[in-house]
Amino acid sequence: MTHRVTLRPSGHDFDNAPDESLLDSALAHGLAVDYGCSNGNCGKCRARRVQGEVRRLRHSDFGFSAADAAAGWFLMCCHAAASDLELDTGVARDHLDIERQDIEVKVKRVTPLDGQWTDVHVQTPRTRRLRFLAGQWATLSRDGQRVDLPIASCPCDDRNLHFHVAAGSDDARLFEPGATVALSGPLGEFVLDAHSARPRLMIGAGAGLAPLASIIEHSQSLDETIPVSLLLIEDAGRTHYLENQLRSWRDALDTFDYIRAPREQLADAVRRLPGDTAAADADWYVAGPDWLVESASGMLSGLGVSPDAARRRAV
Ligand code: FES
Known part of the structure; x- marks a missing residue:
């Protein structure tokens, strides 16, 4: 039977299927919990049971002190939920x-x-x-x-x-x-802010689509309804190498969309991207050649986007 697991203090939650470790379930749901070996040796995936019961899936060589075990500490890579659970464990913020x-x-x-x-x-x-x-x-x-x-x-x-x-x-x-x-x-510091509930707007070109693809996929793995929109800047006369992938994500996902524009229309496309959202109310991610990062940064600041809300990475 599948059980619901809630992490404290972040409030993230996910389903744990029978015979799947709590660590694997948390990772599959895009949660950046701490871990190392995945097989019960390093102790990095430790969590504390606040409410509910866990069930051991595999033996572990890692030893908790009697006091820690009594306080509810256990290893997520070696246990599954035996009931709905509340766990005390950290999720990486940056x-x-x-x-x-x-x-x-x-x-x-x-x-x-x-x-x-x-x-x-x-x-x-x-x-x-x-x-x-x-x-x-x-x-x-x-x-x-x-x-x-x-x-x-x-x-x-x-x-x-x-x-x-x-x-x-x-x-x-x-x-x-x-x-x-x-x-x-x-x-690198160019990472998805998975703790923000604001719409995610992206501008990418060339190989900058690689880190943006990671962020789009991660956004989808989190059980959220946060919209993600991408502006893809294309070279004249060339289809971007990820275009098919972007199209299939748009067809399959309710929360993802993208528009395309040539470099010459960057300024107009950046203004159009937010749709009904105010540009300053979104989190922005910009990745691509130096010229794109520099031009887009100036445009976003002109739209009232604070530097903290615009993550940039030259690729
Ligand atoms: S990840 Fe190493 S003990 Fe669980």
Whole structure:
């Protein structure tokens, strides 16, 4: 039987299916709870039972003191809910709450997105998954070559990570299918503010769509009805490599929409993007080439958007 779980003090809640660990359920719902090994060794996923009962799913070598166990502390990766639950555990609010991790990952697949870009899918070991926030980056290196790339996938699947790499580039040589690559991260302050209930408005171009795709997917994994709108700035005569993905999200999701505009119409499109929302009442995310970040920043400030409400990242 599925049980409802509420986290304190954040107030986030999610469903826990039978035989799914509380950690896996929280992550699948896009909640950035703390964890490390996922198998009962490190103790990082500890939570305190405030109300309700838990059921052990697997053995753990991590030991709580008798006093902690009596106070209700347990490991979320080793337990499922046995009733509706209230738990005391923190949820990361920003990049400072997540420590840097070093993980050996395997290149599972390299898929062309169009003639110029490829999607690189890497997978972590089952017991060393990457904890990160939507919008963050990672350093990937192999044989003395290294590159910093935005993670283009959702933190709700922390084992299967995607990156967008220019086809035929030096960076692409790093990602031969089957190769082992050293990953270090996450990096960067350009992250989804999952604690804000304001509409999310995005402006992206080129490879800036990679971190924005992560944020869009993460927004959808949270059980929310917050609208997300994207302005996609396209090069003249070229369809963006993520256009099909954006269209399928728009068809499938009630809360996501996007508009397209050429670079020359940026100012007009930025004014149109908020629709019925006042620009200053939304959270803005801007990612793309330097010229886009600079131009959009000036335009947003002209629309009364405070610097705190406009997250920007050059890609
Ligand atoms: S994540 Fe390491 S003990 Fe649960």
